[in-house]
Each structure stands twice: as structure tokens, then as C-alpha cells.
Amino acid sequence: MTRISFFFMMASFMSCAQPSPQFETEQLLGKKEISLAGNGCQLLPQAADAFEQMKAAAKKEGIKIKAVSSFRSYQRQRAIWNRKYKANAKAGLSPQKNIQKIIQYSTIPGTSRHHWGTEIDIVDGAIPPEGDVLLTRKFHNSGPYEPLRKWLEAHAQDYGFICAYPDDSERPGFSYEPWHYSYAPLSRPLYKAYLKLDLKEALSDLDMEGSNHLDQAFLMAYRESHVKGINPVLK
């Protein structure tokens, strides 16, 4: 083998061994139509396959995993934000308090991990829903979803799913969400790409309720606390 052909062989081997995925900004912000799959949910096809395998395994142990939220577009996140903002404003909250309240659990449109098709909010579908299902107390203290939580904590990682916002007082940003799981093999490279975005520029055309109160300093602080305040296993 000549030195040159050896070089090309090694170069192509290296590029296969270390793929560097490229993501468009629009995809990272939930503004791109992406191919999704899933039975009762919308995830990237590889994540949807893993989710089905996890569901089947849980079913054998009497847990009926059900997705209540998966892929969310920018427009959908914007609608959620606007609904919450209007309700809080009606209840008399100042714009600053309003925003702080929303970002306990909900994201600014364009910053949700749900935009990526790798995230899923899970409950036990065998239990008839009563009111809000995504409440921490329902996953603890003999609540209806406690067996589901314990099963997920023991087994979800075997299928690539990791709790994105675990119960850790050191973790900044969103409150503890025992229901929110992330398909790590795909969300890790998406997260890395997201951190390379210039968030100020990417969100420069925010057109939602209260956006005139989100200045650049706020967005930079939010990036540090809320975007980066995830389970370290997902970084």
C-alpha cells in the first residue's frame, strides 16, 4: 500500500469513527420540519424505537408507560408561553414575576429540549388521569406514579433515557421533573450544537408575551441556569 492510499484510508476511517453531526439552527430552535416517528408520541426515529423497547419492558412488570408530551415545535411552545403569561398577568403578577414563575417549569420558545425530538414526558397510562398529571407529588409519597418513577430510575438508562431535570439542590434552572426523560445518544450531540448557538442572535426575533422584558443579560443568565442546568450525564 502506498503512503498516500494509507493516508486516505486512515482519513476515511477517522471520519467514520468520529462523526461530527451538523444541525441547522432552525432545527435546534424547533422551527424546522423534521422526520418524526412514534406510536402515541413524536420522536426522532431512533429515539422512538428505543422508547418502544422501554415500553415493552415496563409492560412486563405491570407499568404502562405513556407519553404525554414529546416533540414540540417553536410555535407550540410559544402558544404555551403566551397562555401562561396571560393567565399570570390576569392574576396580577408583574412582568418580572410572571416570567420567573413560567420558567420554573416552562421554557422560552426556541430554548426547549422538546424542540429536538429526543425528549419525552412520561406518566403511567394505566392510571386514570385526575387534573394535572405532571406534578412532583404524584411521583412520590405513595402517589399514583411512584411505581413508574422507581421503574424508570432503575431501568430507563438501559434504553438510553436519562432524567433531564433530576432532584438535585445544586442544580440550577428548572424545577425537579421526575417525568422528563431525554434520549441521550441523540440529545447529547444536539445539546453540544445548541451551546454553540449565539442565543442572543437566535432569539432576536422573539415575538411572544413579555418579550420586551427579556433583555440580553437575562437571556445570558437563563442560558447558564436553565439551558445548562441539566443532569450532567446528558452533557
Ligand SMILES: [Zn+2]
Ligand atoms: Zn418535558
